[in-house]
Amino acid sequence: MSEAARKVVVGSDGSALAEGVLDPLQTLLGSEEGARVYLLRTIAADAPEEQIEEARAALEQAARRHAAPRCEFEAHVRRGDAAEEILRFSQEVEADLIAMSSHGRRGVERFVRGSVAERVLRHAERPVLLLNPFALASWEGGVARVIVPLDGSERAEAILPLAQDFARRLSAELRVLHVSEPNDAPHRGIHRARIEATHAGLDAEGQPATLALREGGPAEAILDEVEQSEGGVLLAMTTHGLSGLERWAYGSVAEHVLRRCPAPLLVLRQR
Known part of the structure; x- marks a missing residue:
């Protein structure tokens, strides 16, 4: 791609x-x-x-x-x-x-297993841009920020090049978001160090980005970041796992975010 x-x-x-x-x-x-x-x-x-x-x-x-x-x-x-x-x-x-x-007012909340959009997201080998009526209205007012949630893994960073491209074309702020979970204390320092290095690398590439560090439940923190952002927002993220969206049924972070997010969604399935 x-x-x-x-x-x-x-x-x-x-x-x-x-x-x-x-x-x-x-x-x-x-x-x-x-x-x-x-x-x-x-x-x-x-x-x-x-x-x-x-x-x-x-x-x-x-x-x-x-x-x-x-x-x-x-x-x-x-x-x-x-x-x-x-x-x-x-x-x-x-x-x-x-x-x-998508026809839902927020995220993909009205997706049902086997629907066209759900099946495309599950099997697509390229990024998918998904817009619901609320997101379309938001886009008309201009996208001021592209938010990229990263968890410290290489897979999560796969969406970054396209997110950078979108931010450039939209003249929008690129914002890297990392959420530390309370039960992830043993790996918190390692993950945060990688996130900070990634953020510094964006600056070195000539595309300054802001960095937001939060604590709590990842899905809730991501949605809160979207809700609190001023102006239009585009959320760019990857889904994890060999089976892509098959893990949604088990309450993954991607499921909660994609089903409830009111903003335009740029999703990349990672194998």
Whole structure:
């Protein structure tokens, strides 16, 4: 995956909410030379050809409404399962990012096991940008801060290059967040030292970042950091474990944050 998102696949169901994702992408990609957005609509395998043409025409109209000088839009319609086609198409075009809308007011609280968005998040091999109605409204006011929760592991840091890229494009503050748990005293010093070294490395790369150190439950602290931030926020984080989101059912930090966060979410699944 490239450190910069230049090729983006947008999963669309034809709704106004799904099209709303294109406005944030204009902000992110509008000045990026060679940027390309693929609008992908999936319909039933047995749908008549007429329905395919109608879906393609609707996507092409959406593309024209959101045209940007340096960003090209392509409309694609496929037959089959929506999640499978989004994942397959993203691999075919070597996308840097998948962008989707969710219908919950906060985070992905209305996700159910087997839904399109949940399945894409579970299996995607590239980052996913997820926006719900609240997040879309927040983005319209401008994103002032990109928050990256780090736990001292190399896996958690995998999202940093893309978070840096988003912060640069949005002219937003990059904020590294580390939460020390009360029962993690034996490793607290090691984790904090790595976080501080990572933070110093960002400064050395010419992209200053702020550092927030908190104590308590990780999920609650992350959500509190989002809620207390002034201006719009983008939360960028990884999911851990060989099975990605399969650990959500066991109450992981990612589950609590992703289901309750009102901000736009940039998620990278780590194997």
